[in-house]
Amino acid sequence: MTLGGETLGRLAVSVIVVVILAAQLVVGFVDTGKWGWPILAYPMYKTAHFEGERLNHDFASYVVLSDSNRVEIKRRDLGMDFWIYWYNVVQPIRHGRLDALAGLVEHYCQELDGQVIRLEVEDLGIAIGRDGPVEGLPRQVLFATEVSCP
Amino acid sequence: MSFWQRYWFTPAPCLDLAIVRLIAVATQLFWMAIFASQLDALELRAALPAENWSPLIILNLLNLPWGWGFRPSFDTLQIIYYVSLVAGILALIGFLTNAALLVFAATCVYLQAFIHSFNDFHHPEAVMMVALTVLALSPSGRVLSLDAWLARRRAGHRVNDMLTETSEFAGWPLKLLQWFFVLMYASAVWSKLSASGLDWANGFTLQYLLARDGLRWDSPFAYWLSHHHVLILLGQYGVLLFQATFALAVIFPKLRWIYVPAGLCLHIFIYLTLTAPFFQWIALYAVFIPWTGALKRLGARSVQMDQREVGVR
Secondary structure (H helix, E strand, O other): OOHHHHHHHHHHHHHHHHHHHHHHHHHHHOOOOOOOOOOOOOOOOOOOOOOOOEOOOOOEEEEEEOOOOEEEEOHHHHOOOHHHHHHHHHHHHHHOOHHHHHHHHHHHHHHOOOOEEEEEEEOOOOEEEOOEEEOOOOOOEEEEEEOOOO | OHHHHHHHHOOEEHHHHHHHHHHHHHHHHHHHHHHOOHHHHHHHHHOOOHHHOOOOHHHHHHOHHHOOOOOOOHHHHHHHHHHHHHHHHHHHHOOOHHHHHHHHHHHHHHHHHHHOOOOOOOOOOHHHHHHHHHHHOOOOOOOOOHHHHHHHHHHOOOOOOOOOOEEOOOOHHHHHHHHHHHHHHHHHHHHHHHHHHHHHHOOHHHHHHHHHHHHHOOOHHHHHHOOOHHHHHHHHHHHHHHHHOOHHHHHOHHHHHHHHHHHHHHHHHHHHHHOOOOHHHHHHHHHHOOHHHHHHHHHHHHHHHHHHHHHHO
16 A cells, blocks of 8 residues: 555545444434434333333234124234244234234135134233242233225 | 544444354354244245235335336246345355355345335334445455365465454444444334333233234243233343433443443343244444453463463473
8 A cells, every 4th residue: 555545545435434433322312213223222221110110021912803702813824933923013013013914814804704803903811020020920912094895 | 534534534443343244144154044034024925915015115116127016926926036035145254255254145025025115013123234335345355264275275365364364344234233223222122111111020021922923922931021010010120221321332331341241131032921022132232342352362362371281290
């Protein structure tokens, strides 16, 4: 490398250092979600939890029919691991994102003769206590969204 | 300006950089090929319906020649995956090191960005992508590489003292990654305190997470630990203190004797209990270790021991 080349190299490295660290500084404190990946905020486990709070270690999801009967949506039948299921079934039901649920609704509408009116997500009836998890509590419906067959 | 020059461009040992290259590339290869079974993850996601496709910006940018929002097929991903593996192996042995690292970094970013483009999203991989990219732009193959061996052979030199080889461009990638760690931990502690305040460290937060993840990922140790409120309460204050003050480990290198083991223990504990595999972070703690200095000291000590043995005889 010539002297000019070295100076240019230092300048290029300085720009890279400033851009990467400045981007991480800004994104780290102003969480932009996943969009800036691989420059990210790190809000993992940020939410405080309190005594008596229900554990959301897993969920049971149901298709509710017009006669109020319920059919369980089994994760294994969908070929999804926990996180894919969480982001593509549980979260869309929570936020009523019908576009993300279109394929699922269509599948169950065909299978259940067009009687599907709602999707629900339930917890499994466990809460945290001072001495550890408290099991056997009645299950609660956490999220629900109204749907209709196409 | 002179401080900036001194801080980032003081000649630094090439061996430190080369060891970080070896550790980073080996970890990423292990992650792709074994731990995360990336090919299976790619196949699973490639088969998901269109409504689940939500490409990251960086993936859209890399795919720009094929149009914004382009979704590659599994066949294409498989080719990229194998190109990535070959580039990774070349980067590991140090043959055409910078070019191999550049291809490895780019393909790793592409594949990981694809995996994160289905609303399923995790944090451990990001810093490794940054690390591979900056290593590709540095003299990380100057020693401990086939390139170095070939260059010495061409020049007719038989011996090369790796411990004395320095470059003014050998320090910045390690320092950059050290500060990157500081910013990641600062973001983590800021997120906790801004979202929950000091309530975050109430003991129940980590009890809840341990019980939840213990059940979710079938971890009996985490589930057992979730029964010990006081112990966990103290641990939570420890985490806040560690993350909030991590910059001290960069500013005062002697404190790394405390922060590096503490950080390694923290991430190993998180893996054993919450099953969050931050292997990349554990591996990249290598940027805090003065490898050359340690090896020199070890060498000096073994010479002293030899001399002592000769004296005894």
